[in-house]
Amino acid sequence: MSLLPKxxxxxxxxxxxxxxxxxxxxxxxxxxxxxxxxxxxxYTPAQAKAKHVPSGRTVRIGGLVERGSVAKGxxxxxxxxxxxxxxxDKVEFRGDLPDLFREGQGVVTQGxxxxxxxxVAKEVLxxxxxxxxxxxxxxxxxxxxxxxxxxxxxxxxxxVGGSMNR
Amino acid sequence: MIAELGAFALVLALVxxxxxxxxxxxxxxxxxxxxxxxxxxAALAAFGAVAVAFFxxxxxxVTSDFSVANVANNSHTDKxxxxxxxxxxxxxxxSMLLWDLALTGFGAAVVLAGRRLPVGLKALTVGVQGLxxxxxxxxxxxxxxxxxxxxxxxxxxxxxxPILQDPFLAIHPPFLYxxxxxxxxxxxxxxxxxxxxxxxxxxxxxxxxxxxxxxxLLTIGITLGSFWAYxxxxxxxxxxxxxxxxxxxxxWLVGAALLHSxxxxxxxxxxxxxxxxxxxAAFSFSMLGAFLVRSGILTSVHAFAVDPKRGAILLGILxxxxxxxxxxxxxxxxxxxxxxxFAPISREGALVINNLFLATAALTVMAGTLYxxxxxxxxxxxxxxxxxxxxxxxxxxxxxxxILLPAGTLxxxxxxxxxxxxxxxxxxxxxxxxxxIGVFALQNAKxxxxxxxxxxxxxxxxxxxxxxxxxxxxxxxxxxEVLNRLTGLPRGAFGMTLAHVGVGVFVLGACVxxxxxxxxxxxxxxxxxxxxxxxxxSLTDVTQAEGPNYSAERATVRIKGPQGDSVLYPERRxxxxxxxxxxxxxxxxHGPSDLYVVFGERREGTExxxxxxxxxxxxxxxxxxxxxxxxxxxxxxxSDRRLRLAAGAKARAxxxxxx
Numbered sequence: 001m002s003l004l005p006k007x008x009x010x011x012x013x014x015x016x017x018x019x020x021x022x023x024x025x026x027x028x029x030x031x032x033x034x035x036x037x038x039x040x041x042x043y044t045p046a047q048a049k050a051k052h053v054p055s056g057r058t059v060r061i062g063g064l065v066e067r068g069s070v071a072k073g074x075x076x077x078x079x080x081x082x083x084x085x086x087x088x089d090k091v092e093f094r095g096d097l098p099d100l101f102r103e104g105q106g107v108v109t110q111g112x113x114x115x116x117x118x119x120v121a122k123e124v125l126x127x128x129x130x131x132x133x134x135x136x137x138x139x140x141x142x143x144x145x146x147x148x149x150x151x152x153x154x155x156x157x158x159x160v161g162g163s164m165n166r
Numbered sequence: 167m168i169a170e171l172g173a174f175a176l177v178l179a180l181v182x183x184x185x186x187x188x189x190x191x192x193x194x195x196x197x198x199x200x201x202x203x204x205x206x207x208a209a210l211a212a213f214g215a216v217a218v219a220f221f222x223x224x225x226x227x228v229t230s231d232f233s234v235a236n237v238a239n240n241s242h243t244d245k246x247x248x249x250x251x252x253x254x255x256x257x258x259x260x261s262m263l264l265w266d267l268a269l270t271g272f273g274a275a276v277v278l279a280g281r282r283l284p285v286g287l288k289a290l291t292v293g294v295q296g297l298x299x300x301x302x303x304x305x306x307x308x309x310x311x312x313x314x315x316x317x318x319x320x321x322x323x324x325x326x327x328p329i330l331q332d333p334f335l336a337i338h339p340p341f342l343y344x345x346x347x348x349x350x351x352x353x354x355x356x357x358x359x360x361x362x363x364x365x366x367x368x369x370x371x372x373x374x375x376x377x378x379x380x381x382x383l384l385t386i387g388i389t390l391g392s393f394w395a396y397x398x399x400x401x402x403x404x405x406x407x408x409x410x411x412x413x414x415x416x417x418w419l420v421g422a423a424l425l426h427s428x429x430x431x432x433x434x435x436x437x438x439x440x441x442x443x444x445x446x447a448a449f450s451f452s453m454l455g456a457f458l459v460r461s462g463i464l465t466s467v468h469a470f471a472v473d474p475k476r477g478a479i480l481l482g483i484l485x486x487x488x489x490x491x492x493x494x495x496x497x498x499x500x501x502x503x504x505x506x507x508f509a510p511i512s513r514e515g516a517l518v519i520n521n522l523f524l525a526t527a528a529l530t531v532m533a534g535t536l537y538x539x540x541x542x543x544x545x546x547x548x549x550x551x552x553x554x555x556x557x558x559x560x561x562x563x564x565x566x567x568x569i570l571l572p573a574g575t576l577x578x579x580x581x582x583x584x585x586x587x588x589x590x591x592x593x594x595x596x597x598x599x600x601x602x603i604g605v606f607a608l609q610n611a612k613x614x615x616x617x618x619x620x621x622x623x624x625x626x627x628x629x630x631x632x633x634x635x636x637x638x639x640x641x642x643x644x645x646x647e648v649l650n651r652l653t654g655l656p657r658g659a660f661g662m663t664l665a666h667v668g669v670g671v672f673v674l675g676a677c678v679x680x681x682x683x684x685x686x687x688x689x690x691x692x693x694x695x696x697x698x699x700x701x702x703x704s705l706t707d708v709t710q711a712e713g714p715n716y717s718a719e720r721a722t723v724r725i726k727g728p729q730g731d732s733v734l735y736p737e738r739r740x741x742x743x744x745x746x747x748x749x750x751x752x753x754x755x756h757g758p759s760d761l762y763v764v765f766g767e768r769r770e771g772t773e774x775x776x777x778x779x780x781x782x783x784x785x786x787x788x789x790x791x792x793x794x795x796x797x798x799x800x801x802x803x804x805s806d807r808r809l810r811l812a813a814g815a816k817a818r819a820x821x822x823x824x825x
Contacts, residue, residue, distance in 0.1 A: 008507070015510060020522050023563075027526040030559040031533050038555020039537070042548040060550065072769055076689050076777055095687055096400070096766040096777055100746070110552075139548070
């Protein structure tokens with residue numbers, strides 16, 4: 001009569017699956033659904049231009065901070081240029097720059113392009129190590145043949161390779 | 167000499183770990199008490215040897231012996247003593263030594279505290295713990311040795327990163343590692359049970375105290391780290407869904423699931439296989455975390471910079487340890503006796519739901535953490551998964567399980583009356599709905615989510631109180647009986663109430679802080695004023711101040727607020743040894759809320775100005791207080807008479823690991 005299996009053990013197993021499946025499915029569904037909003041792609045300025053990243057979409061732009069490009073306004077607005085030696089992006093950021101932000105060094109910023117092409121950063125990430133070169137920036141520079149490892153090592157580097165950068 | 171002594175002790179510990187597992191496994195085969203005793207002796211000696219190595223490194227740091235590479239890289243003569251000591255675990259190599267100390271410490275604790283364990287099972291547990299000790303000590307000695315000497319020692323060290331020179335961060339790793347590594351005992355016990363092919367209620371009684379201890383310590387460790395990030399990084403945030411944070415959060419979630427499933431196994435003999443599986447999974451996640459943090463494979467704001475080769479070795483350790491334990495599980499788990507039957511609506515059923523949600527949540531956190539790795543490996547396109555993703559996946563799952571939580575605690579074992587449980591919660595439900603609707607009516611833009619969060623927090627706290635009231639028959643029985651029942655309650659009951667109230671407190675704090683935080687950032691000249699919330703802040707003075715190993719610009723910020731006037735002194739500290747500037751946030755607490763002021767960069771102009779950022783973080787302290795209540799709940803449960811024998815062991819283990 002009943003569709004349910006006869007043995008107690010099998011019924012219990014069926015019950016376990018019936019309870020577990022919707023919860024796991026909900027987790028999987030949410031994960032896939034949210035990836036559209038939650039995944040933030042990383043580009044260098046040249047890659048972003050090649051991909052025609054639409055304005056308003058949250059992305060990460062990384063590269064080197066061009067020397068002499070940092071301008072700090074009195075109202076807390078900072079602007080600087082990020083370059084991958086092929087293309088450049090003007091970046092605007094309102095807030096306190098990380099303590100390790102330096103001209104000529106690697107940086108990763110997260111934000112979105114404005115309609116006029118200026119990248120409005122909501123976050124500026126710089127690792128807590130002054131010799132730090134963000135991995136994505138290093139990889140991108142290597143790929144484009146612009147990688148000069150010595151150029152990124154500051155002359156003030158400790159005598160022995162530092163092992164710590166939390 | 168001290169570095170050589172440390173290196174020697176470390177290799178000695180390695181040999182002792184080999185002896186520990188070899189002798190213990192042989193003892194299990196031959197049932198020879200002498201071999202078993204020798205294996206246990208080796209476990210104690212291994213702990214002693216790692217302790218010698220650890221204190222040798224500490225001595226090198228305290229005496230600023232820059233001929234040791236690790237000391238030269240992470241210390242400086244000017245540094246205060248506390249940070250010389252904390253620098254021992256400030257680097258990758260030193261923190262691996264701390265990991266080994268915790269691992270062998272817990273091994274020794276099993277020997278000392280596990281007298282009640284059946285001898286065969288105990289020998290196997292000590293043996294497996296010895297194998298874990300073997301791989302991690304070998305990794306430390308051969309791939310991350312902190313005792314390497316320099317041919318040309320520098321005159322001065324490179325010092326510890328100044329943002330790590332902080333009292334909370336100094337004690338954060340010992341707690342965190344005791345928690346991470348505490349799960350190794352659960353792992354070893356689970357593997358031992360799989361080898362024996364027998365898991366009964368007694369197994370759950372042994373697993374539970376260790377899981378409680380490890381989970382409570384991990385909770386404290388994560389909370390300290392989060393609090394440090396909150397006030398030291400100067401971003402005002404407390405959780406960033408950063409890969410490194412997720413690395414500690416995954417074992418925490420699995421550990422929480424384990425705490426609950428072991429109750430079912432202990433009380434009803436059911437879910438034994440699942441509890442064993444979680445025992446294996448918790449430490450596997452700890453090892454996954456170690457790999458993620460130390461391989462440099464993920465871009466994170468706070469990871470150790472380590473060359474990829476070392477990461478590959480850790481991945482190998484993870485694959486072998488977790489892989490063989492899981493294979494063993496697949497092979498032996500069918501031997502474990504299926505436990506007693508229960509109806510879906512019962513305490514057991516509620517705990518199964520809890521476990522399903524916590525496990526699913528752990529899986530989603532893992533998916534979000536590993537997705538960028540897999541995606542980049544497959545397509546070459548780097549990407550990151552940030553807070554929005556986790557908010558959309560993790561938060562709904564947790565909200566669902568937290569709504570069910572109070573009802574679950576009111577269900578009885580075997581077969582329960584859901585209507586009765588819901589009926590008892592009418593007051594809590596009404597209170598929660600009232601709070602939610604009240605907040606919604608007064609909302610600002612973010613009010614809708616915050617209202618749900620507040621209703622949930624009130625529901626959890628009121629639900630936990632209701633459960634306690636039902637147990638002691640408050641208002642239903644004469645006062646004398648109520649008092650009798652209250653004093654007669656096992657500690658575990660109070661532990662549960664505390665922990666669940668802690669969850670509610672955390673949810674309240676997190677939602678109020680997120681929904682009603684006020685932020686202001688402005689460049690101020692001397693005498694200028696900025697308004698944040700109900701407070702008006704004026705920059706009246708900027709002076710120079712000297713610290714032990716830094717020089718600082720100190721701002722005097724006068725505050726006018728509803729509670730009167732006060733002064734805060736945020737600083738910008740320059741550490742010459744690192745050539746690094748660090749903001750020292752000034753915080754004024756108002757009950758559970760914080761007024762948080764960051765002194766930023768100087769901007770040149772006709773008159774100089776300074777960037778001042780200020781936050782009003784309402785109920786922020788509850789974000790950290792809630793988890794501490796959870797940890798306290800865990801420790802109170804641990805002191806339960808029913809677990810006392812095992813509990814003493816755990817306390818000793820914790821003390822050993824922290825030493």
